[in-house]
Amino acid sequence: MRAQRIGVIGGGLMGHGIAYLLAAAGHSVGVFEPVAEIRGSLPQRLQSILDLLGDDPALLSRIDAHDRLAPAVQGVTFVFEAAPEKLPLKQGIFAELESAVAPDAILASNSSAIPSTEIGRNLKHRERVVGTHFWNPPHLVPLVEVIQNEKTSPEVVRKTMELLRDAGKTAVHVRRDVPGFVGNRLQHAMKREAIALVAAGVCDAETIDTVVKAGFGARTAVLGPMEQSDLVGLNLTLDIAEVLYQELDRTAGPHPFLREKVAAGKLGMKTGEGLRQWTPATADAVRQRLSRFLAEQAKARKKESA
Ligand SMILES: NC(=O)c1ccc[n+]([C@@H]2O[C@H](COP(=O)([O-])OP(=O)(O)OC[C@H]3O[C@@H](n4cnc5c(N)ncnc54)[C@H](O)[C@@H]3O)[C@@H](O)[C@H]2O)c1
Secondary structure, three states: OOOOEEEEEOOOHHHHHHHHHHHHOOOEEEEEOOOHHHHHOHHHHHHHHHHHHOOOHHHHHHEEEEOOHHHHOOOOOEEEEOOOOOHHHHHHHHHHHHHHOOOOOEEEEOOOOOOHHHHOOOOOOHHHEEEEEEOOOOOOOOEEEEEOOOOOOHHHHHHHHHHHHHOOOEEEEEOOOOOOOOHHHHHHHHHHHHHHHHHOOOOOHHHHHHHHHHOOHHHHOOOOHHHHHHHHOHHHHHHHHHHHHHHOOOOOOOOHHHHHHHHOOOOEHHHOEOOOEOOHHHHHHHHHHHHHHHHHHHHHHHHHHO
């Protein structure tokens, strides 16, 4: 794919990783980050990714940071918005983008939960607004959900998937703008049951993590649930569903166990206790383990595709 000029709005956690992966694919990237301190730390954060992945340092020269939106998006064909998760803020950004970029430039939002239908509601050219849900860290996790909202044109979906696939991402087409898209619905369906099992005293939180990581999680990266159902046979899947579904948690809304934890200030690693107990050292070990694992996988994928 020919090199393009691409804008990234917000140079925070997601924005800097998105900027990196687009620059690594050969594009020139303008980042708009209004907070001076965060903008100032961008080169060092990009350098850390480069060190982790061992890429060509020249790619960093393709990323420039700006304190205003217009110069960051001048002449762009795509914009990826990764600003804070607030609807009025995102709507304001998209309104400004509409007057700053060509009418056919594609406007993609990385929102986790706000439908891009809402973000683009007041725009003139709504057909070029699309959801692109990256997973954290976006430069290491392959998946991007490309969410077609009620106004997105099929051509915009096609071009967005093409750009992302060309940049080495696994882009999937989500045909309706449903809350949580696909990945978070699946992830939270599992968390719902996990929390209910712990709350009922069936096992502790550590056991949940072990069951997932050493059990079905050990094969999940190479065997999805649909493949697995077909592998064992849908008759068996139905037999299990007949017995099990009536037993699964149906608490309306978030489980009281989760609400109580949050009300008590037990928020997880950052407070030393959440579903499990943490020290700064054990929390850091988890972060290191995750980062090393994802980086190794990313390098292996790159080697395979070279
Ligand atoms: N963190 C995740 O795991 C994750 C995963 C998928 C999607 N997302 C989504 O990505 C988006 C960004 O999340 P994040 O985790 O990178 O947040 P973040 O707070 O790390 O980054 C947001 C950045 O936007 C900047 N910003 C503030 N106001 C702005 C404005 N008016 N215009 C442009 N930039 C502005 C902030 O200074 C900050 O640097 C959110 O919509 C979030 O829901 C996050």
